[in-house]
Amino acid sequence: LPNVEDFGTIGPVVTLNLTACLVFLTVAISGAMIVWRKLRDAGEAAAGELVCVRCRTPARLLSPDSFVCPGCHQDVRQLGIALDRPKRLTRPFWHVLIFSAALCAVAMVTTGELSSRLRVRYVSIQSNMQFAGEAYQNVDFVLTGWRHSDGPLHGELYADMFLKNGQAVTLVIDSPSRRYRLIDIKGHEWPSQESIGQEGALRWLSMAGLDTANPEVRQQEASWMSARIEDLLSGNDRSPFGPWDRRPRYMGGGGGSSGGSGDPEMLMPSLVIGWSLIWLAGLTLIVRPRATARSAQKEATA
Amino acid sequence: MIGSLLLVLLVLATITVTGLLVAKQASRRRKLTGPVCGHCDYRVTGLTTLTCPECGGDLRAVGIVTSSTPTGQSVVAGVMIFTVLLGFIATVATSGVISVLPVRHSYKRQVRLGPVSSGYPNVLVQASRTSWGGSFVPAAVTIELEPGGAKSTASPAQMIVHADGKYEFTSAGSRVVSNDEFGESAVLEWLKAAGIDTTAADMQRKAARIAAEARIAARSGRAAMSQSSGSGSSMSSSSGGDPADVFQNISTSQSNESHPPVAPSIAIPFFWLAVWIWGLWYLVIRGTRRRRVATMVAIQAAAT
Numbered sequence: 001l002p003n004v005e006d007f008g009t010i011g012p013v014v015t016l017n018l019t020a021c022l023v024f025l026t027v028a029i030s031g032a033m034i035v036w037r038k039l040r041d042a043g044e045a046a047a048g049e050l051v052c053v054r055c056r057t058p059a060r061l062l063s064p065d066s067f068v069c070p071g072c073h074q075d076v077r078q079l080g081i082a083l084d085r086p087k088r089l090t091r092p093f094w095h096v097l098i099f100s101a102a103l104c105a106v107a108m109v110t111t112g113e114l115s116s117r118l119r120v121r122y123v124s125i126q127s128n129m130q131f132a133g134e135a136y137q138n139v140d141f142v143l144t145g146w147r148h149s150d151g152p153l154h155g156e157l158y159a160d161m162f163l164k165n166g167q168a169v170t171l172v173i174d175s176p177s178r179r180y181r182l183i184d185i186k187g188h189e190w191p192s193q194e195s196i197g198q199e200g201a202l203r204w205l206s207m208a209g210l211d212t213a214n215p216e217v218r219q220q221e222a223s224w225m226s227a228r229i230e231d232l233l234s235g236n237d238r239s240p241f242g243p244w245d246r247r248p249r250y251m252g253g254g255g256g257s258s259g260g261s262g263d264p265e266m267l268m269p270s271l272v273i274g275w276s277l278i279w280l281a282g283l284t285l286i287v288r289p290r291a292t293a294r295s296a297q298k299e300a301t302a
Numbered sequence: 303m304i305g306s307l308l309l310v311l312l313v314l315a316t317i318t319v320t321g322l323l324v325a326k327q328a329s330r331r332r333k334l335t336g337p338v339c340g341h342c343d344y345r346v347t348g349l350t351t352l353t354c355p356e357c358g359g360d361l362r363a364v365g366i367v368t369s370s371t372p373t374g375q376s377v378v379a380g381v382m383i384f385t386v387l388l389g390f391i392a393t394v395a396t397s398g399v400i401s402v403l404p405v406r407h408s409y410k411r412q413v414r415l416g417p418v419s420s421g422y423p424n425v426l427v428q429a430s431r432t433s434w435g436g437s438f439v440p441a442a443v444t445i446e447l448e449p450g451g452a453k454s455t456a457s458p459a460q461m462i463v464h465a466d467g468k469y470e471f472t473s474a475g476s477r478v479v480s481n482d483e484f485g486e487s488a489v490l491e492w493l494k495a496a497g498i499d500t501t502a503a504d505m506q507r508k509a510a511r512i513a514a515e516a517r518i519a520a521r522s523g524r525a526a527m528s529q530s531s532g533s534g535s536s537m538s539s540s541s542g543g544d545p546a547d548v549f550q551n552i553s554t555s556q557s558n559e560s561h562p563p564v565a566p567s568i569a570i571p572f573f574w575l576a577v578w579i580w581g582l583w584y585l586v587i588r589g590t591r592r593r594r595v596a597t598m599v600a601i602q603a604a605a606t
Contacts, residue, residue: 014434020402039584050365059362065351077337077346080368081361090380093584101387104394111398124525137547140518144525160518166511166548167486168518185510186485187467187517258525268401275398 013265020269020276027276031283038287039092051084052076058084095286103282107275114271115263120146122262123153125232127255135209136161139225141255143232145175146264152176153233161208171196171204175233182207201226311575316385319582320378340365380585388581392574403566404434409523409558413515414448415549418508419498422459423450424551425512429519433527440465440520445489445512447496459496461489463516471495484517486510507548526558 050059057071059081067075125143139162145155152175159171163185170183178195184207194200201222206212210221336347341364344356352361409431416424426448431441447459461471463484470479473495482488489509494500500509 011438014404017402017404021399024399024402050362053368059365062352062362064353064360064362067349067352076366077349078368079366080337081340081366083365090585093581097384097387097391097581100391104391107398108394122525142522156524158521160514162511162514164507164548166507166509166514168511168514170518183517185514187483263401268398272398272402 013269016266016269020272023273024276027280031280034283034287035096039096049084050081053080053082056084092287096283099282099286100279103275103279107271111268111271114267118148118264118267119261120148120264121259122146123155123235123257123259125255125257127232127253129253134221136163138162138253141228141232147235153235157229157232159204159229161204163208169204169207171200171229173200173229173233178233196226196229198222198226201229316381316578320381320385337366337368340367343367377586381582384581384585385578388574388578392577396570396574399566399570400562403562405560405562406432406434407527407558407560408432409526409556411519411522411556412554413519414551414553415508415512415515416551417549418447418493419502419505421449422447422496422498424448427512427515427519429516429522431523431527438524438527441523443516443519445492445516447493447498459492461492463520465520484513486513489513489516504548511548522556523558526556526560 051057052059052069052071052074053076054074055069055072057069059076061070062068062076063070067077069076069079072079123143123145125141127141128138129141130138140158140160142158142160143153143155145153147153155175157171157173157175159173160168161170162168167185169185171180172183173180173196179191179193180196180200181189181191182204183189190207192200192203198218202212202218205217205222205225210217212218212222336345338345339354339356339359339361341359342354342357344354346354346361346366349355353359354361354364357364410428411430412426412428414424414426418425424447426446427443428446429441429443442465443463445461445463449458459471461469463469467483468479468481469484469488469492470477471492472478473492478495480488486506486509489512490500490506493505493509498505500506
């Protein structure tokens with residue numbers, strides 16, 4: 001059993017997933033009860049009773065000591081006594097089954113189509129750059145998020161700049177808004193309402209102790225860093241480590257990426273909820289009117 | 303695995319049941335040389351009353367089967383069609399449900415930094431988190447000094463940094479719980495309590511690096527905790543260091559695992575198996591039996 005503490009703070013995606021599970025379960029139970037109750041009465045009411053196979057005279061009208069059918073005056077031993085219109089007995093059952101299968105087919109096709117149209121690519125990139133002769137030793141980038149094929153990234157980029165004295169200052173950029181916040185050496189956050197750019201990179205370098213009044217810092221380091229960040233955020237195929245020739249104090253680096261494509265997180269739970277409710281509504285419509293009308297008619301005739 | 307096994311069992315059961323039904327009907331057809339009782343197949347030729355001498359059933363209620371009476375072949379076809387349609391419904395519905403089941407994710411990050419001092423070659427900064435896909439919150443971080451060397455008499459020392467930024471550690475047998483915010487000075491305090499000379503020139507830099515790594519570890523694992531990361535496991539590690547760095551040896555390893563809940567994957571095949579058995583029962587047995595009972599009641603009511 002899951003540990004309650006493992007759930008942590010329930011977010012919107014998990015809430016929707018749990019809601020979808022709950023809706024599906026409720027609809028399945030409700031549907032089963034509807035089908036059970038309706039089939040129990042409706043099927044029997046719709047089907048005929050045992051009759052003479054030739055003239056469909058009810059078998060109950062036969063005299064207990066005679067095999068002569070009162071309707072056609074033939075010997076029922078030669079004709080047989082069988083259920084009248086036996087297919088009617090299972091007709092509601094088949095209606096429910098065929099409706100469910102048809103809805104599943106429609107759901108499968110439309111879900112597949114929606115999934116392929118809305119498919120997103122989940123991205124997780126880590127890279128590390130080491131420098132010599134700078135106030136900082138290395139910078140670690142961690143990017144997580146998702147994007148449509150040609151759309152902007154939805155996620156966050158963390159850039160940790162490790163200084164020579166062991167301290168670290170962090171730049172956090174939200175995408176696609178590009179708004180950033182800085183985390184200083186003591187772990188305090190400094191949010192900004194501005195979009196990241198050369199000025200944002202300068203603020204980050206300034207927090208790391210660099211002299212941002214220095215034209216070299218302003219022109220080279222800040223613009224180079226902001227360009228690398230833009231490359232990562234925009235999913236540029238260009239290596240986030242290059243171009244090396246313009247960065248002489250770069251010593252090396254490494255990194256890796258992982259990811260895959262999949263449905264947007266909200267898509268499947270929304271579809272499960274939608275199709276479950278449609279199935280229940282359709283089921284109610286299919287079972288109720290025909291069965292009750294025929295049942296009432298039968299009862300009135302009886 | 304269990305789901306696949308049950309699917310195979312379902313297919314085998316379908317084949318067996320339909321085979322038995324076909325065989326039974328074929329056998330009955332072969333044997334049928336004249337009109338028989340609908341309940342026990344007793345020949346009714348020559349009877350003088352509508353009561354079967356074999357089973358005692360009223361022939362008006364149990365029926366009389368002749369070679370021209372519709373047989374149960376339609377039932378066999380019905381069972382096969384029902385099984386195919388139900389299999390399709392089960393496949394689509396199950397894949398939908400499975401896709402929205404919350405997945406349990408676990409993530410662990412370890413960063414080993416060294417050397418710290420002569421008695422402690424390494425310090426291990428690690429954070430682990432387990433989640434069912436909930437919102438991302440900072441994790442608690444454990445920092446351990448690893449004693450090493452054959453002559454080392456240093457004892458392991460541990461510091462725990464809680465998710466709210468508070469920290470605690472054990473010093474000289476007593477537990478120190480601090481309400482101060484975690485940072486470089488907290489690490490220095492802990493190192494000093496562990497017997498390390500913190501006045502050394504590079505110790506402040508090392509403490510700063512340990513504190514920085516702890517902060518990063520507390521917020522790491524965002525991608526691994528996502529519901530979209532699916533199921534499976536992965537591990538990555540890197541190591542390196544620089545003589546000019548605060549620590550010459552730095553190795554980082556991260557691992558994450560994702561497990562969908564086990565119970566639904568077992569319960570769902572059983573659910574569909576139950577639906578299938580109910581459908582068979584409805585198609586094959588229930589209708590005719592209840593109809594015969596109803597006819598019998600009608601006859602008895604007419605007689606009285």
